[in-house]
Amino acid sequence: xxxxxxxxxxxxxxxxxxxxxxxxxxxxxxxxxxxxxxxxxxxxxxxxxxxxxxxxxxxxxxxxxxxxxxxxxxxxxxxxxxxxxxxxxxxxxxxxxxxxxxxxxxxxxxxxxxxxxxxxxxxxxxxxxxxxxxxxxxxxxxxxxxxxxxxxxxxxxxxxxxxxxxxxxxxxxxxxxxxxxxxxxxxxxxxxxxxxxxxxxxxxxxxxxxxxxxxxxxxxxxxxxxxxxxxxxxxxxxxxxxxxxxxxxxxxxxxxxxxxxxxxxxxxxxxxxxxxxxxxxxxxxxxxxxxxxxxxxxxxxxxxxxxxxxxxxxxxxxxxxxxxxxxxxxxxxxxxxx
Amino acid sequence: xxxxxxxxxxxxxxxxxxxxxxxxxxxxxxxxxxxxxxxxxxxxxxxxxxxxxxxxxxxxxxxxxxxxxxxxxxxxxxxxxxxxxxxxxxxxxxxxxxxxxxxxxxxxxxxxxxxxxxxxxxxxxxxxxxxxxxxxxxxxxxxxxxxxxxxxxxxxxxxxxxxxxxxxxxxxxxxxxxxxxxxxxxxxxxxxxxxxxxxxxxxxxxxxxxxxxxxxxxxxxxxxxxxxxxxxxxxxxxxxxxxxxxxxxxxxxxxxxxxxxxxxxxxxxxxxxxxxxxxxxxxxxxxxxxxxxxxxxxxxxxxxxxxxxxxxxxxxxxxxxxxxxxxxxxxxxxxxxx
Numbered sequence: 001x002x003x004x005x006x007x008x009x010x011x012x013x014x015x016x017x018x019x020x021x022x023x024x025x026x027x028x029x030x031x032x033x034x035x036x037x038x039x040x041x042x043x044x045x046x047x048x049x050x051x052x053x054x055x056x057x058x059x060x061x062x063x064x065x066x067x068x069x070x071x072x073x074x075x076x077x078x079x080x081x082x083x084x085x086x087x088x089x090x091x092x093x094x095x096x097x098x099x100x101x102x103x104x105x106x107x108x109x110x111x112x113x114x115x116x117x118x119x120x121x122x123x124x125x126x127x128x129x130x131x132x133x134x135x136x137x138x139x140x141x142x143x144x145x146x147x148x149x150x151x152x153x154x155x156x157x158x159x160x161x162x163x164x165x166x167x168x169x170x171x172x173x174x175x176x177x178x179x180x181x182x183x184x185x186x187x188x189x190x191x192x193x194x195x196x197x198x199x200x201x202x203x204x205x206x207x208x209x210x211x212x213x214x215x216x217x218x219x220x221x222x223x224x225x226x227x228x229x230x231x232x233x234x235x236x237x238x239x240x241x242x243x244x245x246x247x248x249x250x251x252x253x254x255x256x257x258x259x260x261x262x263x264x265x266x267x268x269x270x271x272x273x274x275x276x277x278x279x280x281x282x283x284x285x286x287x288x289x290x291x292x293x294x295x296x297x298x299x300x301x302x303x304x305x306x307x308x309x310x311x312x313x314x315x316x317x318x319x320x321x322x323x324x325x326x327x328x329x330x331x332x333x334x335x336x337x338x
Numbered sequence: 339x340x341x342x343x344x345x346x347x348x349x350x351x352x353x354x355x356x357x358x359x360x361x362x363x364x365x366x367x368x369x370x371x372x373x374x375x376x377x378x379x380x381x382x383x384x385x386x387x388x389x390x391x392x393x394x395x396x397x398x399x400x401x402x403x404x405x406x407x408x409x410x411x412x413x414x415x416x417x418x419x420x421x422x423x424x425x426x427x428x429x430x431x432x433x434x435x436x437x438x439x440x441x442x443x444x445x446x447x448x449x450x451x452x453x454x455x456x457x458x459x460x461x462x463x464x465x466x467x468x469x470x471x472x473x474x475x476x477x478x479x480x481x482x483x484x485x486x487x488x489x490x491x492x493x494x495x496x497x498x499x500x501x502x503x504x505x506x507x508x509x510x511x512x513x514x515x516x517x518x519x520x521x522x523x524x525x526x527x528x529x530x531x532x533x534x535x536x537x538x539x540x541x542x543x544x545x546x547x548x549x550x551x552x553x554x555x556x557x558x559x560x561x562x563x564x565x566x567x568x569x570x571x572x573x574x575x576x577x578x579x580x581x582x583x584x585x586x587x588x589x590x591x592x593x594x595x596x597x598x599x600x601x602x603x604x605x606x607x608x609x610x611x612x613x614x615x616x617x618x619x620x621x622x623x624x625x626x627x628x629x630x631x632x633x634x635x636x637x638x639x640x641x642x643x644x645x646x647x648x649x650x651x652x653x654x655x656x657x658x659x660x661x662x663x664x665x666x667x668x669x670x671x672x673x674x675x676x
Contacts, residue, residue, distance in 0.1 A: 063450050071434075072415045072615075081410050084436060088443060093450035096409075096434035098422060105426060112401050112431035116454045248619060255621025258596070277410075278616045281586060283593030 006047065013041040046135050061117035063093045064304065067109055068124045069101045074247075074276040075293065076124070079147065082297030083122060090305060092119075099126045107132025114139060120308045122300050125150045142307035146300040148194065149318070157307070157316045159300045161194065163201045163273075166289035166323025167243070170271045171202070171209050173327060174241045178337025179269065181216055182206055183239035185230055185253065187246040189221040198245040198273065220249060227252050240334045241269035243289075247276055250286060254330075265332040275326070284329025296321045344385065351379040384473050399455035401431045402642065405447055406462045407439045412614040413585075413631065414462070417485065420635030421460060428643060430457075437464045445470025452477060458646045460638050463488045480645035484638040486532065487656070495645070495654045497637045499532065501539045501611075504627035504661025505581070508609050509540070509547050511665060512579045516675025517607065519554055520544055521577035523568055523591065525584040527559040536583040536611065558587060565590050578672045579607035581627075585614055588624060592668075603670040613664070622667025634659045 010017045015034060022028030023038045030038075041047075064087055068076045084094045095116065099106035103126050110132035113121060120142030125133055129150055136143050137156065145158035174182050184202045187195055199217065206215035216237045220230040231253055234242055244250035250272030257264055264270050264284055271287045272279065279286035299319060307314060348355045353372060360366030361376045368376075379385075402425055406414045422432045433454065437444035441464050448470035451459060458480030463471055467488055474481050475494065483496040512520055522540045525533055537555065544553035554575040558568040569591055572580055582588035588610030592602055602608050602622055609625045610617065617624035637657060645652060 061453065063454075070419070071409045072412070072419050074410070074412075077410045077415055081408070081436070081438075085438070088438075088446070093447055094435060095450070095454070096436075097432060098419070098434075100419075100423070100426075108426070109431055112433070115399065116401075116433070248615065251616060251619040255619060258621045277586065278589060281589040281593055283596045 008045055009038065009041050009047050012045065013038050046138060061119055062091055063095060063116070063118050065113040065116070065118045065121040066094050066096045066123075067099060067106065067113075067121065068096070069099050069126060071096075071098055075274050075291065076147075078275070078293040079124075079297050082294045083146075083301050086298055086301040090301070092305075099124075101126060103127050103130050103132075106130065107135075110136055114141075120144075120304050122146055122304055124148055129153060142304055142310075144300050144304045144307070146296055154318060155316050157303050157314075157318065159296050159303065159319045159321060161291040161296060162320040162322050163194075163198045163289070164205070164323075166273075166291075166325045167198065167201050168205050168209075169325035170243060170287070170289055171205050173325065173331065174269060174271075174334075175209050177269070177332065178334035179241045180210060180334070180336075181214060181237065181239045182210060183216045183218060183234035183237070183242035185234075185242055185244045185246075185249050186217060186219040187221065187249060188219050190246065195245050202243060202245075222248070224252065228256060231256050235268075239268075240336070241271070241331070244270070244272040247272050247274040247279075251278060254282065254286070265330045267335065269332055269334075270330040271325070279328075287328040287331040288326045290324045290326055292321050292324060346383055347376065347379050347385050350383065351376050384476055399457055400429055401433060401454070401456045403451040403454070403456045403459040404432050404434045404461075405437060405444065405451075405459065406434070407437050407464060409434075409436055413612050413629065414485075416613070416631040417462075417635050420632045421484075421639050424636055424639040428639070430643075437462075439464060441465045441468050441470075444468065448474055452479075458482075458642050460484055460642055462486055467491060480642055480648075482638050482642045482645070484634055492656060493654050495641050495652075495656065497634050497641065497657045497659060499629040499634060500658040500660050501532075501536045501627070502543070502661070504629075504663045505536065505539050506543050506547075507663035508581060508625070508627055509543050511663065511669065512607060512609075512672075513547050515607070515670065516672035517579045518548060518672070518674075519552060519575065519577045519579075520548060521554045521556060521572035521575070521580035523572075523580055523582045523584075523587050524555060524557040525559065525587060526557050528584065533583050540581060540583075560586070562590065566594060569594050573606075577606075578674070579609070579669070582608070582610040585610050585612040585617075589616060592620065592624070603668045605673065607670055607672075608668040609663070617666075625666040625669045626664050628662045628664055630659050630662060 006017050006020050010020045020038055023030055023035050066080060066083060068080055071077050071080060080096060087094050097109035106126040107130055121136060122144050124147045125145055129152060133150060143156055145156050147160060149158045149160060171182060186199045203215055216234055216239045218230040218233045220226040254264055257268060262268060273289050275288050275290040279288055344355050344358050348358045358376055361368055361373050404418060404421060406418055409415045409418060418434060425432050435447035444464040445468055459474060460482050462485045463483055467490060471488060481494055483494050485498060487496045487498060509520060524537045541553055554572055554577045556568040556571045558564040595602055595606060600606060611627050613626050613628040617626055
């Protein structure tokens with residue numbers, strides 16, 4: 001569907017264009033019924049109450065909208081910066097917005113974006129299908145999902161991370177270093193499809209590489225209490241290494257290991273998801289499973305620009321970027337193998 | 339100055355409106371002289387080549403532009419999130435852009451912003467006065483600077499951080515715990531006015547509270563070599579505490595202390611600028627001097643919204659938010675006082 005115009009709204013509601021304009025600007029005298037009818041029609045048609053919005057698809061603004069959940073999360077900050085960098089190199093400006101992991105806020109930003117001059121949008125979608133996401137698709141604006149997809153919307157091209165290769169490489173390295181029982185610290189309370197998929201992947205891979213008893217899976221939330229319990233459970237189960245699915249847990253658990261006088265990489269090997277600065281600055285440096293944010297961002301931008309430039313619609317492509325294990329000082333030979 | 343229109347450009351250049359439009363869209367046949375004249379006039383008048391841009395000051399878009407150097411820096415990520423939150427509560431959407439600490443990129447984003455529908459802008463300015471910053475001021479768009487100001491542009495209202503109260507409270511706490519020689523880790527290669535002001539403040543305060551020999555100032559850059567040298571110099575000078583002006587240095591130096599088997603808070607007390615998550619997750623937790631980002635963001639938004647709502651121009655106000663020292667486990671009694 002192309003952009004709805006004020007004329008479309010007037011026609012469908014059976015009132016004059018002036019009446020629509022006045023009602024939307026809170027002017028003129030109209031019955032409550034007429035006002036309600038016009039507002040309902042505006043919603044139904046997805047009309048953005050500014051005629052300039054129609055220009056979005058007519059003129060090349062060389063501007064792209066970028067929507068992510070939370071830039072305080074270093075993973076998203078890296079992803080955004082990588083995409084911004086790429087877009088800038090290609091001559092595009094970027095308008096960034098965040099959803100604060102909240103569907104209503106996501107949809108509010110999408111409405112704003114649709115009133116601006118943009119050529120396309122890259123979105124880390126929040127939750128399931130939403131009116132905002134729908135309106136992006138209905139406007140026929142070039143759109144790409146990164147990091148997450150929306151169930152049932154596979155007509156939108158996407159780039160997401162594949163946790164399997166990184167986890168397989170990490171577990172295999174640990175196995176070669178003599179580790180026989182490897183812990184996995186889940187964080188199910190996040191409700192993140194991506195974080196949960198890591199647990200599924202770990203169970204499958206550890207089961208295969210280490211055998212039935214090789215995987216020790218524990219779960220924690222953001223409280224220190226639950227993190228301490230998770231660590232105690234891992235140690236009680238004789239795990240000599242642990243893999244954290246959520247990076248803040250790794251930082252906190254390393255702190256707890258220091259408290260107990262245990263040496264990271266000697267008494268317990270540690271691997272965490274996500275390539276964040278703090279892991280490179282800590283001592284020993286923390287081994288990671290990288291989601292290759294720069295690569296994910298680059299491919300997301302590439303796919304979007306191909307759509308913006310396309311004369312006719314392309315078939316949606318759904319890519320998965322393999323994760324990569326980066327070995328560092330926090331991973332060492334298992335104590336029983338020394 | 340109000341927005342320049344295509345009519346203004348045509349009049350000043352002595353050509354038709356159609357000629358201006360065609361030249362800007364690379365159409366029509368014109369002499370190189372005419373093309374150059376039109377482009378020069380466009381630059382001089384600061385005309386944004388889209389008539390819709392004129393609507394920016396005419397219609398309330400309830401959208402604010404936000405420009406920061408780098409969202410990968412947790413300080414700016416926090417600042418942006420706090421402002422976005424505030425603006426969302428007041429019914430405003432936010433379009434975020436970054437300058438990557440680069441004046442040209444800053445100015446490119448400002449140009450994009452001026453072509454969009456926004457009611458005002460909050461900017462962490464990059465470097466000295468620039469054409470982009472000038473164009474924001476010339477358009478008479480409500481504008482506020484946060485975290486940094488621009489020399490000579492005190493007509494723009496601003497909110498910046500005052501390092502003195504936090505440093506004074508930190509040094510006084512260390513003095514009471516028996517510390518007589520306190521190190522300060524500068525990072526002059528950043529070229530940041532704010533980071534450099536912290537050194538000036540520390541020298542003045544330590545001189546007063548600890549006497550002439552109380553302050554041990556060292557400098558480092560992002561290399562591990564220089565950080566190691568800085569730490570060695572502090573220890574050689576018998577400093578029993580250190581204050582880091584730049585938070586990545588604190589994380590790296592704590593790593594080096596662990597390497598040497600030294601206990602943070604026992605062998606060396608540590609205080610760092612900036613309230614970042616990693617400091618709360620480390621063990622012991624790292625004491626900080628907080629720049630009160632939430633408060634800075636709140637006041638910046640307040641000042642901007644007052645300007646957007648104002649019937650007539652207000653006098654520019656330049657506020658300083660006092661920093662606050664937050665005592666945590668990384669600060670302990672001096673070894674010689676135990």
